[in-house]
Amino acid sequence: MLFKPLNPMLPVWREEPFDDEAYLFEPKWDGARMLLHKQGGRIEAYTRSGMNVTGLFPELQEAAQSIRAHTAILDCEGICLRGDRSVFDDFMHRLRLGRSDKIKQARTSHPAAWIAFDVLLTTGGEHMQEPLLERKRRLDELLEPGPALLKTVCLESKGNALFELTAKQCMEGIVAKRKTSAYKLNMRSPDWLKIKHTQTIDAAIVGYRTNPFQLLIGLQFRTVKNKLVGTVQAGLEAEHREWFFEQIQRDGIRQEGDTFWVEPRLCCRIQYKDRSDTHQLRYTRFVSFLPDKRVEDCVWSYGLQ
Incomplete structure (x- = not known):
């Protein structure tokens, strides 16, 4: 399994935080999932989808010096x-680079x-069948933390306290992990639960569907205007539908098929709890129309979402 693409264990969605002695709780960092493989002086990084991105990150050589074991995954x-915050768009920028001068x-x-x-593997062998608490102990012994x-x-046990703290620090949320959980490759396991904070954003309305009624929403990016970033259905009532069609x-x-595209001139405020690497918003909920807002001002705020 060393220096081969692996599909990491993934968490299941949960709406609300909780306290439970059977769980460990971790902050959810806003970046990209990666598996680091090391053997001697060789280190490689693989994305969740299995892409080898080692060449994009010269910092990996410094990271390797923090791993005490000869072999590890x-x-x-x-x-x-940026300061104390992890910024999703900054890391996505790093993943898009190709030229060596830009990477430098x-x-x-x-x-x-x-x-x-x-930790999945060390010089002593695989550890995926060990309980999470044992793997955490190994990680403590393995790492000499560095920049x-x-x-x-x-x-x-204190998930509610950590959830509140991550909200104050503008982090994504938390992950709850059962202390006894084994590590299961290529699986979304109920032993791990992700709980995210609700985000709010103002979006342009670029279209709609009628069965069921939902709005298609867009945002302004540096290089793309009115980019479709998702749909919203939850929270829309009959009076919202009536007002929209009047406008x-x-x-x-x-x-086009069951989709109706409109000239972007109306805006709305929505809430969401997740977004993809391409800024597609998920778990959306309608809050209100914004008749006085300009669509040009419905901008993806880099580093603030």
Whole structure:
């Protein structure tokens, strides 16, 4: 399994935080999941999808110096920090680079680091069948934390307190992990639970569907205007539907299958709890229309979402 793509264990979604003596709770860092493979002086990084991205991150050589074992596979989150915050878009920027001069420059402008939270293998063999608490102990012994490789914060039993703290620090949320859980590759396991904070954003309305009624929402990016970033259905009531159709009745509407595209001129406020690497918003909920807001001002705020 060393230096081969692996599909990491993934958490199941949960709505609300909780306290439980059977669980460990960790902050959810806002970056990209990665597995670091090391053997001697060789270190490689693989994304969750199995892509080898070692060449994009010269910082890996420094990270390797923090791993005491000759051989190891660590489960980590790759991040870029601005102050004390990990910024999703900064790390996505690093993953998009190709030219060596740009990669070298980004090491200064967008320095990367890795937050380790699990160990799959060491010089002594595989550890995936061991309980999480034992793997955490091994991780403590394995790491000599440095600027490029750190161990995540971990709190026993007090999920509500950590959830509140991560909200104050503008982090994504928390992950709850059963203390006895084994590590299961290529599986989304109920032994791990992700609990995210609700985010709010103002979006342009670029279209709609009628069965069921939902709005298609877009945002302004640096290189793309009114980019479709998702749909919203929850929270929309009959009066919202009526108001919306009154506003667009004189507009030119273009139909494609069950989708109706409108001229972006109306805005709405939504809540969401998750987004993809391509900024597709998930677990959305309608809050209100914003008749006085300009669509040009419905902007993805880099580093603030």
